[in-house]
Amino acid sequence: MPWYAVYTKSRFEDRVHAGLVQRSVETFLPKIEVWSRRKDRRKKIKIPMFSGYLFVDFPEYTNERKLTVLTVPGVVKMLGRPDSHEPIPVPEAQIGAIKRLIASDVEIQPCLYPKEGERAMITDGPFRGIEGIVVQADYHRHLFVVSIDLLQRSVAIKLEEFQIEKV
Secondary structure, three states: OOOOEEEEEOOOHHHHHHHHHHHOOEEEEOEEEEEEOOOOOOEEEEEEEEOEEEEOOOOOOHHHHHHHHHOOEEEEOOOOOOOOOOOOOEOHHHHHHHHHHHHOOOOOOOOOOOOOOOOEEOOOOOOOOOOEEEEEEEEOOOOEEEEEEOOOOOEEEEHHHHHHHOO
């Protein structure tokens, strides 16, 4: 049975998932546990593995089934070729691999960290809201050194992964 990728509005994955389940469409919304970015504390929360996407399974693809998915509030489109309106099926092997990864106890992290030389925004601490350039990135220790230009002088600050995001 072919699976198809559905693109949703930002942060609408859970609502779209609930709407599709209500319409008896088999869906798969892979979620991973990450540390939340709260000011006062850190706690583990579940977020979609692929932000803005979920998967639907059609025993047979028809326009009625496609319309059922596209009319759910929050759905933007089904992923397909740019020159055609037909969605492209996601290989069953890839869906199976994602399901095995989710079922395992392996720690999965979304890779949205900025690379060296890229611009980044500081999201936590006394320099919150200031942009800089990543000078050094240690992904294993989750530490980043960001260079900030203040009064035509560069200052390097060491930050943890929850204090920085890619611009």
